[in-house]
Amino acid sequence: STGEEITLDQAAYSLHRASDNREDRKLVFDTFWGAWKGYETSIGQTLDTQVKAHVFQAKVRKYDSALDAALSGPNIPTAVYHTLVDAAHRHLPSLHRYFRIRQRMLGLTDLHYYDIYPPLVASDRTFDxxxxxxxxxxxxxxxxxxxxxxxxxxxxxxxxxxxxxxxxxxxxxxxxxxxxxxxxxxxxxxxxxxxxxxxxxxxxxxxxxxxxxxxxxxxxxxxxxxxxxxxxxxxxxxxxxxxxGQEISDDERLFYLGTALEAARGTFFRQVMFAEFELKIHEMVEAGEALSGQKMSEVYEGLLRQYHGADQDVLTIDPAYAVEWSFIPHFYRNFYVFQYATSIAGGTMFAERFLKGDQQARDDYLAVLSAGGSRHAYELLQEYGIDLATDAPTPESPAESSHDCCTCPAASTATAIGARCLCRCRRFIGCLGC
Ligand SMILES: [Zn+2]
Incomplete structure (x- = not known):
């Protein structure tokens, strides 16, 4: 919109897709994905070859599936992968709620895939x-x-x-x-x-x-x-x-909250969507189906629609952008991306335990880090209270609902970090008294 000419390489794509100007964002998406679309067939063949190799190797080594083979090295049960996908599906309404908030805050009458990246609230605070x-x-x-x-x-x-x-x-x-x-x-x-x-x-x-x-x-x-x-x-x-927990303006608070929501979208839901795509294309080859770039775009479009609530009128998915799978290098790393999502789930669980004042959490956390590679990671986490193959990975803390803010177990934590009370009880988001 300014008349400035740009070369839309990957760095420029990341920068300009967050433009405040909607027409600019759309132009960035149309141009960038239009170029990738030209390589849909070739990249499809490359990825198909990779998937076929995974499936072949799993078969000759007598694994149940390509997923089973990929997770056997680090000894992670395939249930972790399936539980993750199921959990993401179950929580899609929360993601859709975020998209609706985003639409309202950006003042848009409808939401498209190119409206995901502009920040909800800008912040000009800088940090050296x-x-x-x-x-x-x-x-x-x-x-x-x-x-x-x-x-x-x-x-x-x-x-x-x-x-x-x-x-x-x-x-x-x-x-x-x-x-x-x-x-x-x-x-x-x-x-x-x-x-x-x-x-x-x-x-x-x-x-x-x-x-x-x-x-x-x-x-x-x-x-x-x-x-x-x-x-x-x-x-x-x-x-x-x-x-x-700091004394900050409402706008700055909204900026951090927006950043947190974006992290949940980008590190959890988006990575699970990638993981599901990876699983689906492997399962298709395992079922004897032929893959192609076009077929992959169809599968990907289906997932984009599901994750972004296209059928619930949350966000419109333009089919032209469904070639996005071709630009993700991690699909060549054999069932890798799901670990971003399990990590943010595990990391958030630990952080919540600290902030609730769970005294055992620190010891458990440091023990996990200190164990290094001495044990398989899944079993290690299980030993310290996080089982990522189950639906309720950690038991609910009894402190959650039964205390007054000012006597909350998190008060000592709050004092220690010089912040306001960070207790997570439902009645107070943060109390000034602690
Ligand atoms: Zn990292």
Whole structure:
């Protein structure tokens, strides 16, 4: 809408799909997915070959299915995968409610797939790297003094490359594979809240590595993806809750709440949708059906419609965007994406236990991180109270509904992190008295 010309590569797509101008967002979607559509057949063939290879290998090795074969290495029961998909389906009404709120807040008469990315409420608050450190330390306080000491040690060392530079790898990651040396972190800090969230996320990985190294010989020090992202998402949830516990304006509060809702959509529902797509295309090949790019787009469109409530008039799915599957590189990693969703589920469960003042939660959490790769991840979590193959992974805490805010068990946590009472009782969202 400004007359500015852009080259719509992946980075530009991520940036401009969040444009405030609806016509611009639509143009970005039409152009970007129009280009991918041109490769639908070839990418379909590439992915089909991959799926066929998985199915063949599972068959010759006498696994029940490609899913069974893929999960056998890390020893994760296939029930975890199916339970995850079922749970996501059951909670789709919550996602649809979020979409309706989004439509109302953006002031739109209907909602399309290209309306998902603009932020609900903008925030111009920026955070420098010292603030990111301070917020990470403050929000991670429920994890205990040893965790904070390790963070302090890491911050004092020269372990991070913080700012973007020409030619530098994008995104952020933690490299912890050199057993005798400390972790290294690569960030591209731009001062947004999202960068603080990434900061605490990556440090979650770093402290996981440090705890694992501290308690394990080299052979069992590297840990599974299934637990790795729990160590990072827990910190993100703690940061979110910490920010919401501060004296901030309503707009800033809405910004954090919007960020949290987007995280639930992007890290949970969207990843489960990907996982379901991956499962479906494998099952089709297992049933002897032929796959093609066009067929994959049909399957994907069906899932887009279901997850986004197209039949309930929540969001309109334009078939032209159903080629989105072709742009997801993780489908070549053999049943990988579901772990993002199980991690955010596990991380959120731990964070909720901390915030409710569950004294055992910290010990359980640190024990999981310290166990590193000494046990299979699914069994390890089960041992410490989280069974991701069941519908009710953790028992409901008795504290949930039976206390007054000011005597709530979370009060000590609140004092410790210098915030308002963070207790989750239904009557008060946060009380000023504690
Ligand atoms: Zn991560």
């Amino acid at each position: 790297i010292d603030e990111s450190k301070a917020l990470t330390l403050a929000s991670a306080a429920p994890l205990g003094p040893h965790y904070l000491d390790l963070l302090g040690e890491g911050f004092a060392g020269n372990w991070m490359h913080v700012y973007p530079r020409p030619g530098k790898a994008p995104g952020a990651y933690m490299y912890g594979s050199v057993y005798d040396v400390h972790p290294f972190l690569l960030l591209n800090h731009n001062g947004q809240f999202n960068d603080v969230s990434t900061f605490t996320h990556e440090w979650g990985h770093a402290i996981h590595t440090m705890l694992s190294t501290e308690h394990n010989p080299y052979e069992t020090s590297s840990y599974a993806t299934f637990t790795a992202e729990i160590a990072s998402t827990t910190n993100e949830v703690l940061l979110q809750e910490y920010m919401l």
